[in-house]
Amino acid sequence: MVPGLKGILILDAHPQLLVLMKDILSEIISIVVNPPDHVYLSSIEDEDTLWGNKSISSFLPSYTGLLRENNGLPRIVTIPDITRLSLAAQRACVVSIGSDIISLERHGQHESWIPNTWWLAACSRRDIGDVSPHLLDRFTLRLQSPLTTDISDYEQFSCSMNSDNWKIGLASINKPWPVWDDKFLSFVAAMFPNATSMRRDITLARLTIALARIKGQIQITNADVIDAAELLGVIPEAKRYHNHISYNQDTIDGDKDIEPFTDISEPQSVGNLSEPSKLLKKDVDEVISSKQESDIELFDNTDILIEDLYPEDKIISNHDIYSLQIPISTHKFRIKPQGVHIGVKSATTLSDIAIVPTILSSIIYQPIRRSKKGKLKLFLSDLKSYRRLTVSKSILILLIDYTSLKEVDLEKVLEYHFQWAYKERSPIVIIQVGIEREDALYELRAYKIEMKNVLSPNMAKALNAFPGKATPLAHGFELVLKTLQNILNRGRNTINAARLVILTDGRGNVPLNASYTLNYPYGIKREGIEDTLSIADKIRDFQRLESFVISPLISTYVNLPLNIAGALDASFEVIDTYLYKR
Amino acid sequence: MEAQINLNSFSLRVLPYSRIVGQKTLKLGLELAFIAPRLGGVLISGHRGTGKSTTARAFSIMVSKSMPVTLPINATEDRVIGGWKIDALMNRKARPQPGLLEDANGKLLYIDEVNLLDDHIVNIILDVTSTGILTIQREGRNESKPIQFMLVGTMNPEEGNLRPQLLDRFGLMADISIEKDINIRSQILQTVLEFDAAIFELQQKKKSSWITQAYKDNNYCYQSLITAREKFADTTLSTDNKEVCIHIAMGFQSESHRGDYILALAARALAAREGMSAVTIEHIRTVAPLALQHRRQNFNQSWNKNDDDLLTRLISKYE
Numbered sequence: 001m002v003p004g005l006k007g008i009l010i011l012d013a014h015p016q017l018l019v020l021m022k023d024i025l026s027e028i029i030s031i032v033v034n035p036p037d038h039v040y041l042s043s044i045e046d047e048d049t050l051w052g053n054k055s056i057s058s059f060l061p062s063y064t065g066l067l068r069e070n071n072g073l074p075r076i077v078t079i080p081d082i083t084r085l086s087l088a089a090q091r092a093c094v095v096s097i098g099s100d101i102i103s104l105e106r107h108g109q110h111e112s113w114i115p116n117t118w119w120l121a122a123c124s125r126r127d128i129g130d131v132s133p134h135l136l137d138r139f140t141l142r143l144q145s146p147l148t149t150d151i152s153d154y155e156q157f158s159c160s161m162n163s164d165n166w167k168i169g170l171a172s173i174n175k176p177w178p179v180w181d182d183k184f185l186s187f188v189a190a191m192f193p194n195a196t197s198m199r200r201d202i203t204l205a206r207l208t209i210a211l212a213r214i215k216g217q218i219q220i221t222n223a224d225v226i227d228a229a230e231l232l233g234v235i236p237e238a239k240r241y242h243n244h245i246s247y248n249q250d251t252i253d254g255d256k257d258i259e260p261f262t263d264i265s266e267p268q269s270v271g272n273l274s275e276p277s278k279l280l281k282k283d284v285d286e287v288i289s290s291k292q293e294s295d296i297e298l299f300d301n302t303d304i305l306i307e308d309l310y311p312e313d314k315i316i317s318n319h320d321i322y323s324l325q326i327p328i329s330t331h332k333f334r335i336k337p338q339g340v341h342i343g344v345k346s347a348t349t350l351s352d353i354a355i356v357p358t359i360l361s362s363i364i365y366q367p368i369r370r371s372k373k374g375k376l377k378l379f380l381s382d383l384k385s386y387r388r389l390t391v392s393k394s395i396l397i398l399l400i401d402y403t404s405l406k407e408v409d410l411e412k413v414l415e416y417h418f419q420w421a422y423k424e425r426s427p428i429v430i431i432q433v434g435i436e437r438e439d440a441l442y443e444l445r446a447y448k449i450e451m452k453n454v455l456s457p458n459m460a461k462a463l464n465a466f467p468g469k470a471t472p473l474a475h476g477f478e479l480v481l482k483t484l485q486n487i488l489n490r491g492r493n494t495i496n497a498a499r500l501v502i503l504t505d506g507r508g509n510v511p512l513n514a515s516y517t518l519n520y521p522y523g524i525k526r527e528g529i530e531d532t533l534s535i536a537d538k539i540r541d542f543q544r545l546e547s548f549v550i551s552p553l554i555s556t557y558v559n560l561p562l563n564i565a566g567a568l569d570a571s572f573e574v575i576d577t578y579l580y581k582r
Numbered sequence: 583m584e585a586q587i588n589l590n591s592f593s594l595r596v597l598p599y600s601r602i603v604g605q606k607t608l609k610l611g612l613e614l615a616f617i618a619p620r621l622g623g624v625l626i627s628g629h630r631g632t633g634k635s636t637t638a639r640a641f642s643i644m645v646s647k648s649m650p651v652t653l654p655i656n657a658t659e660d661r662v663i664g665g666w667k668i669d670a671l672m673n674r675k676a677r678p679q680p681g682l683l684e685d686a687n688g689k690l691l692y693i694d695e696v697n698l699l700d701d702h703i704v705n706i707i708l709d710v711t712s713t714g715i716l717t718i719q720r721e722g723r724n725e726s727k728p729i730q731f732m733l734v735g736t737m738n739p740e741e742g743n744l745r746p747q748l749l750d751r752f753g754l755m756a757d758i759s760i761e762k763d764i765n766i767r768s769q770i771l772q773t774v775l776e777f778d779a780a781i782f783e784l785q786q787k788k789k790s791s792w793i794t795q796a797y798k799d800n801n802y803c804y805q806s807l808i809t810a811r812e813k814f815a816d817t818t819l820s821t822d823n824k825e826v827c828i829h830i831a832m833g834f835q836s837e838s839h840r841g842d843y844i845l846a847l848a849a850r851a852l853a854a855r856e857g858m859s860a861v862t863i864e865h866i867r868t869v870a871p872l873a874l875q876h877r878r879q880n881f882n883q884s885w886n887k888n889d890d891d892l893l894t895r896l897i898s899k900y901e
Contacts, residue, residue: 003778003781004778047656051656054668054669088656091655091656091698092656094695094698095654095655095656095694095695099635099694100592100595100596100635100636100639101592101595101639101649101652102654103652103653103654104654105652105653105654105656105657105658105661105662105682106656106657106658106661107658107660107661107668108660108661108665108666108667108668108679109661110661110679112592112649112652114592114595132740132741133630133740134630134738134740134741137630137631177778177779177782177783180775182768185768185771185772186764186768188768188771189764189767189768189770189771190764190767193762195760196629196630196631196760197629197630197631197632197760198631198632198633198760198761198767198770199630199631200631201767201770201771202770202771202774205771205774205775206774206775206778209775209778324695324698324741345702364666364668364671365671367671368671368676438883
């Protein structure tokens with residue numbers, strides 16, 4: 001088969017469709033190689049579950065681990081919702097999907113292998129900003145789920161896949177590798193002019209090769225590349241090219257009906273991901289089915305507007321919230337640990353002991369400790385305690401509009417709130433609105449900084465940022481909203497108090513849309529302010545949130561910060577004159 | 583050459599170094615670090631899908647004929663420092679199992695996604711790279727041994743940056759970005775597809791002239807690096823050019839003295855690479871971004887035109 005196409009992401013997939021796709025993929029792999037193993041990943045897997053452990057006694061047998069392959073036999077890993085994947089699993093995906101080699105170096109295990117795993121994941125378009133772009137990039141092959149919610153459609157599709165016709169192409173696995181020419185390369189290379197990764201070009205080229213091979217062709221044709229591009233959702237309707245290659249034995253054996261690749265269009269005019277494709281996708285899988293339209297009816301009957309299949313390009317990622325780095329613990333001496341455990345560490349106290357890892361760490365020494373048969377001999381150094389996700393009971397969120405506070409001594413203004421954060425040992429989030437950026441275009445966005453506590457060395461730098469020329473207040477409020485959603489509504493997080501402090505004069509002049517698209521707003525009146533108030537309404541709905549609006553001394557538009565305070569149901573105060581820098 | 587090709591070999595899964603298109607800065611960094619091991623390694627920073635890992639692995643295969651010793655981000659302490667062979671322990675035999683740092687002695691230690699490493703593991707690596715001595719004091723072992731390896735790490739800056747202490751341990755830093763030139767992108771595609779086809783031929787038990795030629799070219803490149811490494815000791819840096827190195831490092835507010843030292847060392851390595859016996863200002867100019875990018879005050883930002891302009895101003899005094 002063609003390498004590099006083993007990470008498949010299906011957007012907006014119904015769970016039943018994902019299972020169906022897994023079964024189809026399994027059948028394909030069974031025909032070409034061997035029946036694959038199946039693994040599901042969700043939100044609970046930790047490192048040990050993923051990578052296994054060695055056998056150290058008859059009552060603690062070895063555990064293979066979900067991601068360790070069985071002597072090179074194929075495996076399908078299915079991820080029903082990639083946004084809920086555990087941190088350990090996300091990290092495993094990043095280093096495993098598309099990798100040439102996988103190395104395992106854990107607890108005495110020392111192995112390397114060439115991966116033979118297919119990854120099938122689902123993600124809702126709406127939530128894709130919650131996933132690390134780094135992780136998303138590993139899924140080179142994208143598919144859009146049909147918009148149907150009728151389960152019977154899936155069943156019908158499943159039955160149609162039992163037809164033997166579509167399997168014929170797979171029998172051509174040993175046919176010669178098709179040839180290509182420079183025009184093909186130039187065309188593909190120009191398909192993704194704005195992509196941040198070469199993986200998309202390479203995926204398109206490899207997918208084209210794969211389709212040509214399935215058809216048993218000896219040369220890449222226009223139709224192959226168009227079909228592949230359609231699968232990736234990058235060909236507009238006007239450029240659609242009808243493939244007339246019949247999928248029969250004559251074609252497989254000979255080269256008739258094959259059109260060598262010709263330059264079908266101006267490359268620059270196609271596939272610009274900044275513009276959604278207008279293609280009405282009727283058959284996501286039509287290439288694999290290769291025109292057996294009578295067999296595959298699900299997608300034929302479902303008109304799907306294919307937008308581009310890389311929606312993460314168009315949204316602002318919340319990735320700083322969902323970083324793949326292991327979080328820093330803020331509470332070293334927690335009396336009652338509450339976070340989800342994500343690993344173990346050598347214990348320094350007797351609290352929160354991880355019993356099984358402790359036994360595992362001690363049992364290997366029993367033979368040299370001369371322990372009596374059947375009884376474990378534990379040393380203090382064997383003790384392991386859980387490494388847990390960072391949790392805090394309160395958090396301070398500051399939204400600072402630097403364009404309105406040029407002469408203000410921020411440390412003095414915020415002193416009361418900093419004292420509260422210090423007393424509570426709260427982490428601090430600063431949303432910076434209107435800061436100077438090297439590229440002025442990026443001043444249209446607000447930025448978020450997270451700090452472990454009020455004593456963080458980055459605090460002074462954050463407070464003393466230089467003001468820029470734009471005030472993307474609405475985007476700042478959007479970041480506040482996302483942060484609160486993440487902190488107060490997500491998973492088993494234990495924060496039970498959030499304090500939101502907003503320093504602004506309320507004069508937001510950048511509409512939310514301009515922050516997302518990075519297009520300079522022209523002729524804007526109140527759009528940025530209305531966006532801000534609209535988001536403030538949503539923020540007010542949060543429970544366990546205490547809000548403050550602090551406004552500088554202003555002579556005009558005094559109602560703007562008051563309106564924000566009203567929308568938030570927040571306390572309102574004006575900065576005293578003595579808090580201005582002299 | 584084909585007789586040596588084993589389809590199951592890990593090495594064969596990686597595009598040969600001689601066939602990698604573009605990546606000039608990164609390739610230069612890796613080659614200089616090989617010529618002058620005291621440079622201490624290369625940090626490769628770039629966004630996803632820019633070929634960081636492929637290039638690093640391909641380089642290791644070329645210079646050591648094997649995959650690099652790889653330290654995965656979820657490695658445990660016993661595997662990094664060294665521990666006991668558990669199977670032997672279960673049979674009442676205490677046999678040490680060397681850790682990855684020891685395995686990498688004299689070779690290339692490769693860390694994929696180095697900025698995702700656990701802080702604890704980062705501290706261990708820092709200890710070893712700063713002292714050159716691996717100290718094992720755990721699980722009843724108490725040993726020290728000298729260790730030297732070429733540290734190569736890749737990172738995607740989207741996931742956060744490295745601590746300055748670890749940054750400083752990488753002698754050079756190559757910041758790579760996606761190719762925008764359509765012709766180069768076409769060449770990259772051509773190479774990837776040719777490599778896929780070549781692997782397919784080998785799977786079909788056929789000979790691949792493409793692979794054969796690529797490995798020949800690899801060998802040619804390797805021999806030239808060996809020659810440069812031998813010549814390196816004889817390559818000189820004049821007193822004036824030492825001053826240039828110091829002046830540039832100070833101009834970029836390099837946070838440690840390592841900046842001027844690495845700059846001078848890298849310039850000598852480049853001169854040796856070009857078969858010259860003395861360093862010129864042009865050599866210094868070429869390697870300055872590699873040596874100083876991560877030692878600047880604003881190390882979070884990529885090397886940009888402002889840096890180029892500053893470099894030109896600093897050098898102009900001596901031209």
